[in-house]
Amino acid sequence: MQTSRCICSTASALHRVFVIPTEQLHRLAYMSSSTWRPTPNTFASKLLVQHQRCYASMPSTARRLPRNEEIKAWSVSLRNAEGKLDPPRSTADILKSIDRASYSLVTIVAGSPGVPPICKIVSMKDEYKAAKAKQKQAKNPNATTKEVELNWAIDENDLGHRMDRVKEFLGKGYKVEVLLAKKRKGKAATMAQALGVVQRIRDTIASVEGAKESKPMEGKILETATIFAEGKVPKPQT
Structure with a gap:
């Protein structure tokens, strides 16, 4: 009986040392493969990202x-x-x-x-x-045209905001087209008021370093007109 108990104890010990760990590893491997297998969408997304990174570095x-x-x-x-x-x-x-x-x-x-x-x-x-x-963009990255619309009877406050935009665009080296038209409703502008608006636009252009009118004004005062200007392209900072 004592010899039989010894044999059983030895067999149990060997089973715990060699067999059980192997079974546990197999179970873990199976669970890992079934749990972490990528879905088709996940695979496609990863593939797209890998290709994008690859070609971006080439x-x-x-x-x-x-x-x-x-x-x-x-x-x-x-x-x-x-x-x-x-x-x-x-x-x-x-x-x-x-x-x-x-x-x-x-x-x-x-x-x-x-x-x-x-x-x-x-x-x-x-x-x-x-x-x-x-x-064209590579030759002149600032070759962009911006439009600023206003009417002949614009009030002083709104005119100031529009001129701030004109200065901002010209300061970045953009081309600017100031579009002037009749006010759809309300009191029409006088000739003196319209001439004052044109002068204000030209003063704004002159206030920006390097900016200038690129060609003569088109259209008629108190009708529809366009003033063309362009800014000086800023030098790249080194």
Whole structure:
């Protein structure tokens, strides 16, 4: 009996040391894999973030993603006009369905093994306009036109606020168009009052360093008129 009890005790000890920890590890591994398995939405979100970080860190010449026949994936997911993703479609079928003289199939997020790239159909005309605007913006980042509207019979307080805006825009190097028109309701302005408004606008332009009238006033006093001005582009701070 004593020998049997000893054998049982030894077997129990070995079971506690080797078998139970192994079972616990298996259970933990199973729970971990079932609990932390990413959902498709989570996976897609992480994939998008990873691609965005990757391409943001690349030189601009290497950031261009494939378009049209450069796309080697058999299928792609199209981003529709609402910004949502359509189910994957054959790349070849999409290219056949669009007017290639006016539109292009452009990759916006590169694919990965088992995940098709995300693409959109873009207008070549819109792309050209966007590229020209970007080029113009790069040459002169302050080439922005601001409009300030007022009427000939504007009161002194409102006129002061509008002139503050004109000074602010000109100080930033913007082009400014001051639009003058008749007051829709109420007492009409006199010629003297209208001339005073024009002079106030010109004095405001002259008060901003480097600002000037860019071309003669268009229109007629007491009717509809536009005064054009442009500010001096501030030098970048070093």
